[in-house]
Amino acid sequence: MESKQKLLVIIGPTAVGKTKLSIELAKRYNGEIISGDSMQIYRGMDIGTAKIKSEEMEDIPHHLLDIREPHENFSVAEFQQLVRDKIKGIGKKGKLPIIVGGTGLYIQSVIYDYQFSDVPGDENLRKELEEKAKEIGNEALYQELMKVDKESAADIHPNNIRRVIRALEIFYLTGKTKQEFQNTQQPDLLYQTAMLGLTMDREKLYERINQRVDIMMQEGLLKEVEGLYLQGLRDCQSIQAIGYKEIYDYLDGSISLDQAIENLKQNSRRYAKRQLTWFRNKMEVQWFDMTDVNNFSKKIEEISHYVEGKLGVKSNTY
Template sequence: MTKKEKVVVLIGPTAVGKTSLSIELAKKFNGEIISGDSMQIYKGMDIATAKITKKEMQGIPHHLIDIIEPDESFSVAQFQELVRAKITEITARGKLPIIVGGTGLYIQSVLYDYQFQETASDTDFRSKLEVLADKEGSNVVHDMLRKVDPEAADSIHHHNVRRVIRALEVHHVTGQKMTELQKQQKRELLYDATIIGLTMDRELLYERINLRVDQMVQQGLLEEVSFFYNKGLRNCQSIQAIGYKELFQYMDRNQSLEESIEELKQNSRRYAKRQLTWFRNKISVKWFDMTDSVKKGDISKKIVEISSFLEGMLQKKQNT
């Protein structure tokens, strides 16, 4: 029997503190970090996606950041292939792969024997829906999805037109709901994985999200979004990123800047809630509450606690 490769996964909602903790764990356990975020792959989209800076990396190698142009599409299947290759590459160097992020489906696709229904395609059907969404708005196709697969409609935001149409296409071709097909997937872990989750009191988390948005605006979020807006970047996957779609509304003069920023905060809070719900329902996680550490402004004890847990898990697995 082939020995499974070791992988550490650090998950949690946006603004919970994954970035700083991941650096400490990578330093302590000789690790390299793989981004598990579906939007940090895009070049130039830095502020809105809270992309880690070179300074924050502290010399720790990071992978799957800035790998494609904003007008290119990127699938979960592509992510799965790239990350699995990186895990093997990092392991071969004698380092520990640490996946850090908040995009649940992407991370699940890597860790589990997750097959994609790539054969379920009908390009004509897909094109018709794309035209429909373009003419009449994303809500129209999202309402179509709600009629055939309410569970998928609940989990996919109506702005994410590509995924909405994909779910409709799968149902059209196979006659099955995408959620049903996903539930049929095997739940076998392909890796010797330790999954660590960070959580926090909801009120405090929401305060941190609101503060982060204000900081993004101060750092030049409006200028970043304006750059891509002026380039004519429109109906593509990257613009579904929270921060872009809301400010595009302001630039289209559909709402004021204040309204767009408030909507951005609200959508970020809702996304954090969906992230926590997803992780708790789909993946077996060892959770650590960051509330007290953050309130005290000192996460050093939490770093020691999590490091101790991880060290124990890695030693335990070494001996089995």
């Protein structure tokens, strides 16, 4: 029987310290990093997505950054295929693929054998729902989804009508929510996986999120978002990202800049809470508490011990 490809996955909420840890582990285990973030794929969206800077990479190859223009859509199925190809390519070089990110559904789609083609589709129903959206408006159709599938609705922006329609389509065809339908599948882990989850005392994490937003503003987030705004980008997937939609409200003149920054902090904190809940409910994760940031070297040893036991890899000496 062919042995499975080894894979290291680092997940956790925004601002918990995934980037720093990923670089250290990539150096130790001769790894290459694949972004598991659904928004870091977009060019020109660097500050708001907390994309790693080239000088922070320490010569570690990074994949799936800046592969789409902000006006382009990007599906989970596309992500799944691209990442699986990268895992295969990195493995062939004798290196360890490391997925790092916070978009749980995207990462789950890669490492488990979910067949997206098994999710039913019906072109006539889809067209009917598209017409309905034109008649009653995006918000009303979104409310329809809220009634039948709250979990999917919580993960979709009301203006992302393509995804709203897809979730409704699955429900009306199967009588199950998208998650319930996926739960009927018995997915296997495709890789020999070590899944690291980083967590932190909630108050400490929220403080770090607030600080990160302040740093983003100092680094030029407003100018970055203005650039997209002036291009006329609006009802597209990328602009629904936290960090962009709040500044758009300010640029539209509906709120003050101070209020936009406050909304950004609040939405980021709420997102972190949702991420933690999602990871705990949906994936088999080994959790590591990163609250004591001054004890990073000790934590690295603890994590490395787990990785070596799980994957059978040996540490390099750099």
